[in-house]
Each structure stands twice: as C-alpha cells, then as structure tokens.
Amino acid sequence: MALDINKPLNSLGFPKSPAETRVVVAMSGGVDSSVVAAHLAAEGYDVVGVTLQLYDHGAALAKKGACCAGVDIHDARRVAEEMGFPHYVLDYENIFRDAVIDEFADSYLAGATPVPCIRCNERVKFKDLLETARDLEADCMATGHYIQRKMGVQGPELHSATDSARDQSYFLFSTTPEQLEFLRFPLGHLPSKQATRELAAQYGLQVADKPDSQDICFVPNGNYASVIEKLRPGAAEPGEIVHADGRILGTHEGVIHYTIGQRRGLGIGGLEEPLYVVRLDVDTRRVIVGPKDMLSTRTVPLREINWLGDAPLTSQAEWHISVKVRSTRPPREAVLRPISATEATVELLTPEEGVSPGQACVFYETTGTRVLGGGWIWRGATV
Missing domain, CATH: 2.30.30.280 (Adenine nucleotide alpha hydrolases-like domains)
Incomplete structure (x- = not known):
C-alpha cells in the first residue's frame, strides 16, 4: 500500500494511522520494554512482541536479576496477553553464543575488559532480530532503551537520553544509519525511570515494580571468572x-x-x-x-569505528568532541584524529584512569546531545 505523504505523521513518524503501522517490540520482560509495548498497543498500533531466548532455558529459570532469564520470558508473554497483541519467543541461543559469549570469553583470556551488551545490540538485537522484524513486514522495531532518535538535516540522528542517569548511548554507539532508519526508542525523552514505572502502573502491568537487571544476562552475580572457567576449562x-x-x-x-x-x-x-x-x-x-598515577591515560587507540557524523570521518584531520571511555563516566573533552574510516586515536584533554583494551570509546558533540559514534579500544592506551 502506497504511503500518503500528505497525511500527518503518527507518533512513530509514518504518514498513516497507528492501526496501519506494524511495530515489532523487542521485549526482555522488564518494565522498560513492557511499557513500550503496552503504550504502543494502547495507541492503536499493530504491535508484535518478540522475546529472545539467548541461552539455556533450564539454567535461566534459576537465574534472577538478568535480562534474559526464563521468568522474564514469562513476564513478557503475560504483558502481551494483558494488552492483547501476539508474542513470540525466538531461540537465538546458538547465534548469541557465537556472536557474543565466545568473544567475551576470548577477550577476557587475552587480558581485555569486554562489554558484551554492546556486541549483543550490534550483532543480535539490531542485526538478526531486526531482520526478523522486516520478515514480519514491520514498519519499524521499537526497544526499551533510554536513548533518543531525532530527525536531522541528513536523516535520523542518535542522541543521548533526557535522563542522564538512565542514558544508554554508550551501549548503542555501533548502531548504523541504516538500522537507525528502522529503529524507534519511545522512552528516551522521559525525565526519569520513575516516569516509566508510573506508565506501567497506568497500564496495569504486573511488572511495574519489577527490579532493574544489574548483571550481564549470562554472568550470575557478576562473577565473570566462574563463567570463563566453565567456557574455557583450564583458563x-x-x-x-x-x-x-x-x-x-x-x-x-x-x-x-x-x-x-x-x-x-x-x-x-x-x-x-x-x-x-x-x-x-x-x-x-x-x-x-x-601506583595510581600509572593508570592515567591520555592517548587512546581505536578501531572498528562506527561514525555517525554528517561529514565523513576522514574529511577532517581533527575532530573536537567529547568522549566516554566507561559507561558510568561523564563525557570528557577530547581530540579525535582519524587514521582511516574505521581507525583513529583519541587524545583526552584530561587524562582518564583505568582505560582498558576491550572497552568502548563513544563520541559526543561537545555541545548538545548528539552521539557521533564510537570505536573499540584495542591495545594499551598511553599516558
């Protein structure tokens, strides 16, 4: 059916009614994605909920506090039943192991500090799941991430969330422009997590008071070493x-x-x-x-850069930006010097401590909220 470009845009940016707009919602079973699904269903969209089973379901049932546990699959299904839209559970266990868990183990064994949640978004949720959403003839895919998608002069842009305490832009820097065309993040503009919980209560969702997940989903109680020993005996x-x-x-x-x-x-x-x-x-x-002063880092080497700026990365010898080298730290001013379209060095104007290979370095505008991409720290940074 051809789109009528003269019709006003609906809340997801399409010139047609919500009922004519199919949206796949990635549902983890937590309060965030549940609110996204419930809100879009309440607005009249053609919602399809999808939950990924990312590792052994039997083990998951005994694991609490993680985004992909068996109880969370049950919670996602229950939300779908309450709000009256279809829900599917997809077995992505082999994909998840090949794309995320194996690299996590190998990186740790190589002395790096990996961030598997970024790889999961990049290689599973925004790749395979996104293709599944297209196969389901969806117009877009929505998630419960706290980040904003805004329309710019050259198309959709990635921006940090309104609530800096909940902002997840560090974990989504590798989102490509093509993926951003298809993705929607309905929670990014909310002022606080409390606002999300209030919406959950408004829709009568039983997950309204469900605690946030704290651990990496396949790492019980944050014990990385025990997981590595199981995956790589003798490590x-x-x-x-x-x-x-x-x-x-x-x-x-x-x-x-x-x-x-x-x-x-x-x-x-x-x-x-x-x-x-x-x-x-x-x-x-x-x-x-x-001593502590040996942790100070000023020069950070990067590769696998995903650049989201309007002009090509290599169009300038230097970019004056802000960067995050840890998800929990505020952006700091830096100079980005491209080597190629996917490699660069970052000079931190104020040295940072504890910068490690395997972590991400995420780029931001020095003023404003726009995310300009990021890259992976791949060898020892220097003072």
Missing part, C-alpha cells in the same frame, strides 16, 4: 603478581580474576603504598601492579 592458571619496578609481590590463581584499575582483592596487603592493576600480561600469566 585460571596461576601466576605471579609483579610490581611495575620488577619486584615479585605474590601469586594469583588466574589472570581472569583481575581487571585494569582493580585495587581490592589483590592479596598483597602489608605494603605502604596502595597498588592497582595497571597491566595484564597474559603470555607470562603476570598481573602487573603499580
């Missing part, structure tokens, strides 16, 4: 804890138990100076520790 090989000046201070039970910037739990008490993990030498199985 926790003992080695030495060595001071940056060469002194051997103790031993450890596996490099996988440590991350850059870690101070607590090193097992080397009794020293006068506080020491931090400054480097992980996987080949020699050594954990290198040193």
Whole structure:
C-alpha cells in the first residue's frame, strides 16, 4: 500500500494511522520494554512482541536479576496477553553464543575488559532480530532503551537520553544509519525511570515494580571468572603478581580474576603504598601492579569505528568532541584524529584512569546531545 505523504505523521513518524503501522517490540520482560509495548498497543498500533531466548532455558529459570532469564520470558508473554497483541519467543541461543559469549570469553583470556551488551545490540538485537522484524513486514522495531532518535538535516540522528542517569548511548554507539532508519526508542525523552514505572502502573502491568537487571544476562552475580572457567576449562592458571619496578609481590590463581584499575582483592596487603592493576600480561600469566598515577591515560587507540557524523570521518584531520571511555563516566573533552574510516586515536584533554583494551570509546558533540559514534579500544592506551 502506497504511503500518503500528505497525511500527518503518527507518533512513530509514518504518514498513516497507528492501526496501519506494524511495530515489532523487542521485549526482555522488564518494565522498560513492557511499557513500550503496552503504550504502543494502547495507541492503536499493530504491535508484535518478540522475546529472545539467548541461552539455556533450564539454567535461566534459576537465574534472577538478568535480562534474559526464563521468568522474564514469562513476564513478557503475560504483558502481551494483558494488552492483547501476539508474542513470540525466538531461540537465538546458538547465534548469541557465537556472536557474543565466545568473544567475551576470548577477550577476557587475552587480558581485555569486554562489554558484551554492546556486541549483543550490534550483532543480535539490531542485526538478526531486526531482520526478523522486516520478515514480519514491520514498519519499524521499537526497544526499551533510554536513548533518543531525532530527525536531522541528513536523516535520523542518535542522541543521548533526557535522563542522564538512565542514558544508554554508550551501549548503542555501533548502531548504523541504516538500522537507525528502522529503529524507534519511545522512552528516551522521559525525565526519569520513575516516569516509566508510573506508565506501567497506568497500564496495569504486573511488572511495574519489577527490579532493574544489574548483571550481564549470562554472568550470575557478576562473577565473570566462574563463567570463563566453565567456557574455557583450564583458563585460571596461576601466576605471579609483579610490581611495575620488577619486584615479585605474590601469586594469583588466574589472570581472569583481575581487571585494569582493580585495587581490592589483590592479596598483597602489608605494603605502604596502595597498588592497582595497571597491566595484564597474559603470555607470562603476570598481573602487573603499580601506583595510581600509572593508570592515567591520555592517548587512546581505536578501531572498528562506527561514525555517525554528517561529514565523513576522514574529511577532517581533527575532530573536537567529547568522549566516554566507561559507561558510568561523564563525557570528557577530547581530540579525535582519524587514521582511516574505521581507525583513529583519541587524545583526552584530561587524562582518564583505568582505560582498558576491550572497552568502548563513544563520541559526543561537545555541545548538545548528539552521539557521533564510537570505536573499540584495542591495545594499551598511553599516558
């Protein structure tokens, strides 16, 4: 059916009625995506709910506090029943393992600090699930992420959420312009999570007071090392804890138990100076520790860059932007120097501590809320 461009746009940006607009909602079973689905259904859209089973359902049933647990599949289905729209559960276990879990394990074994939630969005939710939504003849796909999609001069732009405390732009920097054309984020403009819960109560959803998930969905209680040991038997090989000046201070039970910037739990008490993990030498199985000033980083090498600016990344020798090197830190001013369309170095105007390979560096406008993309930190950053 041809679109009537003279008709006013509906709330999802299409020149037709909500009833004529099919939207697939990615439903995790949490309050955020449930509110998105309920709200769109209440507005009269042709809603189809889809939940991904990302790992063994039997194990998931015993796992609480994670976005993909069995109880969450049940909660998503119940919301769909209450609001009167179809709901499907798709088995993505093999895809998820190949695209996310295996890389997570290998990155940790290589001494990096991976961010699997970004890879999940990039390789599963916004790739395979998005294609499934197209197969279902949807006009768009909506999620419960706290981020904004705004129309700019050259098309849709990615912007951080109104509520900076809930902003998830760090985890969505690899969203491509093509994906952004198809995606919608109905919660990004809300002032707070409380506003979302109030909407859930308004729609009578039983998940209105459901706690937020805290852990990576396949990592129980945040215990990364135990997951790595199960995925890669023999990974926790003992080695030495060595001071940056060469002194051997103790031993450890596996490099996988440590991350850059870690101070607590090193097992080397009794020293006068506080020491931090400054480097992980996987080949020699050594954990290198040193004073806090050794964690300061000014130059950050990046690859696999996804650029969302209007002009090509390589059209300028330098870009003056703001960046986040951790999801929990505010953007800091920096200079981005392209090497190619997918590689660059970032110079932080104020040094950051604890920057580690495997993490993302996300780009923002220095003024405003626009997300300009980001890249992956791929080797040791320097002072």
